[in-house]
Amino acid sequence: MFKIKIRDLLYRLTGFYISRPPKKTPVKLKKIDFGDLVSTAIAVKNSSVNILQIGAYDGVSFDPIFDAVSNSRVKLFLIEPNSDVISRLQQTYSHKDDVSIINAAIVEADETDLVELYKFSEKLIGIYPDFGGTSSLSFKHLENAFERNRFRFSAEEKLDGNVVVDKIRALTAKQLLKELNITDVDVLVIDTEGADWIVLNGFLEAGLSPKLILFEHRFLLPHDYEAALMKLNSLNYLLRDLESDTLAIQSVL
Numbered sequence: 001m002f003k004i005k006i007r008d009l010l011y012r013l014t015g016f017y018i019s020r021p022p023k024k025t026p027v028k029l030k031k032i033d034f035g036d037l038v039s040t041a042i043a044v045k046n047s048s049v050n051i052l053q054i055g056a057y058d059g060v061s062f063d064p065i066f067d068a069v070s071n072s073r074v075k076l077f078l079i080e081p082n083s084d085v086i087s088r089l090q091q092t093y094s095h096k097d098d099v100s101i102i103n104a105a106i107v108e109a110d111e112t113d114l115v116e117l118y119k120f121s122e123k124l125i126g127i128y129p130d131f132g133g134t135s136s137l138s139f140k141h142l143e144n145a146f147e148r149n150r151f152r153f154s155a156e157e158k159l160d161g162n163v164v165v166d167k168i169r170a171l172t173a174k175q176l177l178k179e180l181n182i183t184d185v186d187v188l189v190i191d192t193e194g195a196d197w198i199v200l201n202g203f204l205e206a207g208l209s210p211k212l213i214l215f216e217h218r219f220l221l222p223h224d225y226e227a228a229l230m231k232l233n234s235l236n237y238l239l240r241d242l243e244s245d246t247l248a249i250q251s252v253l
Contacts (some may be wrong), residue, residue, distance in 0.1 A: 055191035059092030173202030
């Protein structure tokens with residue numbers, strides 16, 4: 001049976017032709033990039049942007065802000081507990097003047113001046129370089145990281161004998177802010193291998209109110225992550241999940 005389209009039949013009968021609507025090209029939204037947000041903050045602020053980074057490592061590897069701040073007008077406060085990479089961090093920002101680097105760990109309470117930092121041996125880091133950024137105040141964190149990456153090592157390789165323990169300086173968030181004379185921070189970046197809620201809460205309780213916050217949540221316990229989200233929500237931050245990290249943007253409302 002011969003079939004005729006409705007719009008063709010209408011054209012034959014009336015002379016009016018209904019054209020087919022153009023196909024809509026779906027709009028592809030870019031994922032939020034924290035570095036882009038930092039670059040925007042730097043561009044729109046008349047004065048220097050203050051950035052506090054806890055767990056700065058070497059300033060390049062796994063770093064969400066390096067591209068944005070490397071050649072921009074910013075004031076950097078960089079905190080890194082692993083003394084092995086401090087010289088590399090200093091070298092990364094040797095071209096900038098307004099940089100403060102502290103070799104310390106941020107802790108919850110000022111009950112001690114020193115804490116133990118666990119890190120992988122140079123042998124394991126040589127096999128899997130990402131282990132260089134996995135130092136932690138928790139030995140369990142290294143155990144978990146080793147198990148997740150067990151396939152990278154020979155069956156004979158054991159964690160025992162491949163963990164180095166350092167005694168490092170401990171500071172509370174309040175002590176750090178006082179020592180560096182920090183009263184205002186535009187951007188707070190936290191990557192502390194599972195201690196992110198402790199660090200974040202310390203700075204919020206100390207009265208810090210950054211415009212942008214990025215903290216790693218993938219190693220947080222569920223109740224700690226929920227506590228972090230509830231705290232930020234109560235402070236009117238807009239929250240976005242960036243896979244391994246959480247972005248918090250201070251609401252202007």
